[in-house]
Amino acid sequence: MPALMALRKRAQGEKPLAGAKVVGCTHITAQTAVLMETLAALGAQCRWAACNIYSTQNEVAAALAEGGFSVFAWKGESEDDFWWCIDRCVNLEGWQPNMILDDGGDLTHWIYKKYPNMFKKIKGIVEESVTGVHRLYQLSKAGKLCVPAMNVNDSVTKQKFDNLYCCRESILDGLKRTTDVMFGGKQVVVCGYGEVGKGCCAALKAMGSIVYVTEIDPICALQAWYVRIWVRGQSMDGFRLVKLNEVIRQVDIVITCTGNKNVVVREYLDRMKNGCIVCNMGHSNTEIDVVSSSGVDHVIWPDGKRIVLLAEGRLLNLSCSTVPTFVLSITATTQALALIELYNAPEGRYKQDVYLLPKKMGKHTDRGQANSLLGSSAVLTLLRKKRLTLKEKSDCTKRTDQDFRKGRRDSGVSVETSRGRSLWRGCGITGPGATADIFI
Numbered sequence: 001m002p003a004l005m006a007l008r009k010r011a012q013g014e015k016p017l018a019g020a021k022v023v024g025c026t027h028i029t030a031q032t033a034v035l036m037e038t039l040a041a042l043g044a045q046c047r048w049a050a051c052n053i054y055s056t057q058n059e060v061a062a063a064l065a066e067g068g069f070s071v072f073a074w075k076g077e078s079e080d081d082f083w084w085c086i087d088r089c090v091n092l093e094g095w096q097p098n099m100i101l102d103d104g105g106d107l108t109h110w111i112y113k114k115y116p117n118m119f120k121k122i123k124g125i126v127e128e129s130v131t132g133v134h135r136l137y138q139l140s141k142a143g144k145l146c147v148p149a150m151n152v153n154d155s156v157t158k159q160k161f162d163n164l165y166c167c168r169e170s171i172l173d174g175l176k177r178t179t180d181v182m183f184g185g186k187q188v189v190v191c192g193y194g195e196v197g198k199g200c201c202a203a204l205k206a207m208g209s210i211v212y213v214t215e216i217d218p219i220c221a222l223q224a225w226y227v228r229i230w231v232r233g234q235s236m237d238g239f240r241l242v243k244l245n246e247v248i249r250q251v252d253i254v255i256t257c258t259g260n261k262n263v264v265v266r267e268y269l270d271r272m273k274n275g276c277i278v279c280n281m282g283h284s285n286t287e288i289d290v291v292s293s294s295g296v297d298h299v300i301w302p303d304g305k306r307i308v309l310l311a312e313g314r315l316l317n318l319s320c321s322t323v324p325t326f327v328l329s330i331t332a333t334t335q336a337l338a339l340i341e342l343y344n345a346p347e348g349r350y351k352q353d354v355y356l357l358p359k360k361m362g363k364h365t366d367r368g369q370a371n372s373l374l375g376s377s378a379v380l381t382l383l384r385k386k387r388l389t390l391k392e393k394s395d396c397t398k399r400t401d402q403d404f405r406k407g408r409r410d411s412g413v414s415v416e417t418s419r420g421r422s423l424w425r426g427c428g429i430t431g432p433g434a435t436a437d438i439f440i
C-alpha cells in the first residue's frame with residue numbers, strides 16, 4: 001500500500017494522532033489491518049468492529065488481536081452479533097472514543113442511539129461510503145449532527161479509484177468464485193451506472209457479456225447510453241439503457257450497484273428466468289428484496305424455478321472475493337488524512353456539518369501513490385517545475401494520439417520514458433478526449 005506507507009514514513013515522527021482514540025467500523029481485511037497499524041504508528045489507539053457480517057477475514061482479525069488491537073469481528077456474524085461487536089467497541093469503562101471512522105453509518109447510528117453523550121468528546125466522524133454519507137446529510141439537514149464529519153466517499157481519491165477500479169477488478173472474481181459462470185455471451189443487467197456500476201459494466205463487457213444498464217439519473221444514463229434507432233451508431237459508453245422490467249425475463253445475471261433500496265423487488269424476482277444469478281455490489285443488503293436466504297443460496301420457486309442469490313444480497317466482492325490492495329491504499333490514506341485533519345483542526349474550522357477533504361490533502365495521496373508507481377518522485381518534481389501554461393494545455397488538446405505515442409512535447413519530457421500517457425494526464429494536461437488533473 002504505497003501511499004499509506006509513504007504517509008506512515010512521513011508522519012510517524014510527528015505523531016499527528018497522538019491522543020486520538022479512534023473507534024472504527026469498516027471491512028476487516030488485510031488492507032484495513034495496514035490502516036490500523038498506520039494509525040497506531042501515528043499515535044492513535046484503535047478499537048474496531050466490522051461493517052459487514054460477511055467481509056471479515058478471520059485470519060486478519062486474529063492477527064490484529066494478537067498484535068494488541070481490540071477487534072470485534074468474525075466472518076458470518078448474526079445481526080445480533082453485529083450490533084454486539086459494535087457495542088463492545090464503544091462501551092468500555094475507562095476508554096471513550098474521540099474520533100469515529102465509519103463505513104456505512106452503523107457505528108455512528110449506534111452511538112447516536114445508545115450513547116449520545118459520547119459526542120461531547122468526539123471531535124469528528126470520517127465516513128467512507130455513499131450510504132453512510134447519505135445518513136450524515138440527513139442528520140445534518142435535521143439539525144441533529146453534533147460534530148463535524150468528513151465525507152471521504154466523495155473525495156476524488158476515493159470515488160474515482162475505489163468505487164470504480166475495485167469493483168471493475170473484483171466483480172468477475174466474486175461471481176466466478178461463487179458460481180463458476182462463464183461470462184461470454186451472458187446477458188447481464190447492471191442497475192445503477194455510478195462509479196461502481198461503471199466498473200462492473202466495463203469488466204463484464206471486456207469478458208464478452210451483453211450488458212444492459214438501468215439508471216435513474218439522466219447524466220449517468222447519458223454516459224451509459226447507446227441508442228440504435230434514434231441516432232444510428234451514436235453512443236457514449238455503448239451500453240443499452242433499459243428499464244428493468246423490459247429485460248428481467250431474459251437476463252442471466254442481475255447486479256445492483258445503486259446504494260438505493262428496493263431496486264430488485266419481488267415482482268422482478270418472480271419474473272426472472274430459471275438459473276438467474278442475482279447479486280449486489282452496493283453497500284447494504286436492501287437493494288434486493290431478500291426476505292431470508294452464506295455465500296450461495298438457491299431460492300426455489302413452487303414451479304421448480306431456481307434463482308441463484310449470492311451473499312444474501314450483501315456486497316458481493318467484499319463478501320465472496322478479494323479487492324485490489326493497490327486501489328485500497330488510496331482510500332485508506334484518504335481516511336487517515338481525514339482523521340488527521342479533523343483531529344488537529346483548530347476550533348471553529350469545522351462546524352457541525354459534512355465536509356469534503358480539502359483538495360490539497362487528497363492530492364498528497366495521489367502524489368504518494370503516483371511517486372511510488374512511477375518509481376521516481378524526481379519525474380513528478382521535474383514536471384512540477386515545468387508547469388504548463390494554459391496555452392500549452394490547450395495546444396495539447398489538439399494533438400493526436402499519434403503525437404502522444406511519439407512521446408514528444410514542447411517541455412521536452414518524453415512520454416515514453418515517463419511510462420506513457422498516464423503521466424501526461426498526471427501533469428494536468430488534457431489528453432485527447434480525456435481530462436484528468438488529479439496528480440497536480
Ligand SMILES: NC(=O)c1ccc[n+]([C@@H]2O[C@H](COP(=O)([O-])OP(=O)(O)OC[C@H]3O[C@@H](n4cnc5c(N)ncnc54)[C@H](O)[C@@H]3O)[C@@H](O)[C@H]2O)c1
Pocket residue numbers: 129130131159162163166167191192193194195196197214215216217220257258259260262263281282283284315316317318323
Ligand atoms: N462493492 C464495493 O467494493 C463498493 C465500493 C465502493 C462503493 N460501494 C457501494 O456501492 C454503491 C454505489 O456506489 P457508487 O459510488 O457507484 O454511487 P453513485 O452514487 O456514483 O452511483 C449510484 C447510481 O445508482 C443510480 N440509482 C439509484 N437508484 C437507482 C435505481 N433504483 N435504479 C437504477 N439506478 C439507480 C444513481 O442514479 C447513481 O447514478 C454504494 O452503496 C456504495 O457504498 C461498493
